[in-house]
Amino acid sequence: MASEGLSRPSGGTKRKERRMDGNFTIGRFGGVEVRLNWSLIAVFALIVWSLTDGVFPSQNPGLSHSTYLAMGIFAALLFLASILLHELGHSWVARREGIEVDSITLWLFGGVSQFKGRFTSAGAEFRVALSGPLVSIALGVLFVLIALAHPTSAVDGVAAWLGYINLILAAFNLLPASPLDGGRVLHAALWRAKGDFAWATRVASEIGQGFGYLFIALGLAMFIFQGSFSGAWLAFIGWYLLQGARAEARYVATEQALGGLRVRDLMVRDPVTVEADSTIGRFMDDVAWSHRFTTYPVLDGGRPVGLLAFASVAAIPRAEWDTRRVRDTMISLDEVPQLTEDERAVDALTELSAPRANRALVVDNGHLAGLLSITDVARALEVGRRPAQAQGNRG
Numbered sequence: 357m358a359s360e361g362l363s364r365p366s367g368g369t370k371r372k373e374r375r376m377d378g379n380f381t382i383g384r385f386g387g388v389e390v391r392l393n394w395s396l397i398a399v400f401a402l403i404v405w406s407l408t409d410g411v412f413p414s415q416n417p418g419l420s421h422s423t424y425l426a427m428g429i430f431a432a433l434l435f436l437a438s439i440l441l442h443e444l445g446h447s448w449v450a451r452r453e454g455i456e457v458d459s460i461t462l463w464l465f466g467g468v469s470q471f472k473g474r475f476t477s478a479g480a481e482f483r484v485a486l487s488g489p490l491v492s493i494a495l496g497v498l499f500v501l502i503a504l505a506h507p508t509s510a511v512d513g514v515a516a517w518l519g520y521i522n523l524i525l526a527a528f529n530l531l532p533a534s535p536l537d538g539g540r541v542l543h544a545a546l547w548r549a550k551g552d553f554a555w556a557t558r559v560a561s562e563i564g565q566g567f568g569y570l571f572i573a574l575g576l577a578m579f580i581f582q583g584s585f586s587g588a589w590l591a592f593i594g595w596y597l598l599q600g601a602r603a604e605a606r607y608v609a610t611e612q613a614l615g616g617l618r619v620r621d622l623m624v625r626d627p628v629t630v631e632a633d634s635t636i637g638r639f640m641d642d643v644a645w646s647h648r649f650t651t652y653p654v655l656d657g658g659r660p661v662g663l664l665a666f667a668s669v670a671a672i673p674r675a676e677w678d679t680r681r682v683r684d685t686m687i688s689l690d691e692v693p694q695l696t697e698d699e700r701a702v703d704a705l706t707e708l709s710a711p712r713a714n715r716a717l718v719v720d721n722g723h724l725a726g727l728l729s730i731t732d733v734a735r736a737l738e739v740g741r742r743p744a745q746a747q748g749n750r751g
């Protein structure tokens with residue numbers, strides 16, 4: 357269940373702004389921000405319910421319903437703690453390998469660790485990938501030992517289940533299916549064997565996609581022919597693996613096509629700007645007729661405060677042009693992605709691909725340095741994909 361899909365130890369993605377993405381922060385553990393996704397509440401309820409009504413009554417008969425409920429809640433909490441420890445295992449080893457860990461998010465399928473930066477070697481990737489499953493194995497063995505020590509029936513039930521689930525978690529995560537931990541171990545091994553990072557990613561991604569299809573087919577067959585809900589669950593996990601594996605392949609292909617390009621190489625320098633306190637009428641007379649761009653950065657006292665889209669100006673009735681200000685019509689700064697000149701183009705593309713964010717302000721020490729649109733990056737991508745054309749003419 358736990359996997360790090362969509363996290364990309366291979367190429368850092370970072371989020372500077374907190375989006376409304378259904379996650380909330382619960383605290384920091386050893387310097388790593390830990391966040392919970394709302395989907396976890398549903399999973400938590402499902403686990404408590406299936407333990408209380410199914411697993412515990414059949415495993416440890418003769419206890420009261422309230423005891424089963426208490427056992428269920430306790431076991432579910434320790435299960436979440438186990439997933440967190442698995443992720444912290446990755447984080448701590450990553451930090452020792454010199455990779456910054458942004459945050460850990462716990463959600464439907466376990467944990468996702470967000471890393472910044474790249475692995476310096478196949479060995480580093482191997483150690484980071486393996487550390488999570490090793491934590492799960494250690495926890496599993498610990499709980500099994502507790503269960504074997506013949507504690508009271510209630511403690512025995514909780515410990516036995518936690519031992520079992522942690523070992524299952526370790527085994528599942530060790531499948532060589534990218535983006536699972538085992539897929540990363542495989543990627544590291546391939547990388548080490550041939551010394552080619554991109555090739556290793558392609559092969560690992562294809563194997564990961566193969567597992568994805570296999571899970572979907574198997575899950576659908578179980579669901580259709582046996583009416584089993586575990587089948588639906590398995591198919592869902594397969595779909596998730598498929599998406600994750602594809603995303604990794606796409607990221608590396610994009611990264612290769614964009615070469616070492618940075619935001620400064622692609623952005624539009626000194627774009628035409630508008631003053632926040634200027635009226636729409638003034639903007640139309642002074643700027644819009646002569647330039648005809650689709651977007652204009654908005655400045656207030658020399659500092660960027662937003663973006664003015666021509667489309668939203670065009671929607672304003674003419675009668676309001678002389679009373680409405682640019683400030684009231686613009687997209688405010690907290691809704692516009694901001695980049696620095698030094699950021700890698702491939703990471704900028706990730707930011708620009710977010711819904712409603714196809715333009716970003718490039719800001720340097722609070723001052724506007726340029727404007728970057730998704731089409732600027734897409735154009736560079738086209739150039740990069742043409743095999744014979746090198747990036748030499750881009751300086």
Ligand SMILES: [Zn+2]
Binds near residue numbers: 359443529537
């Ligand atoms: Zn893991």
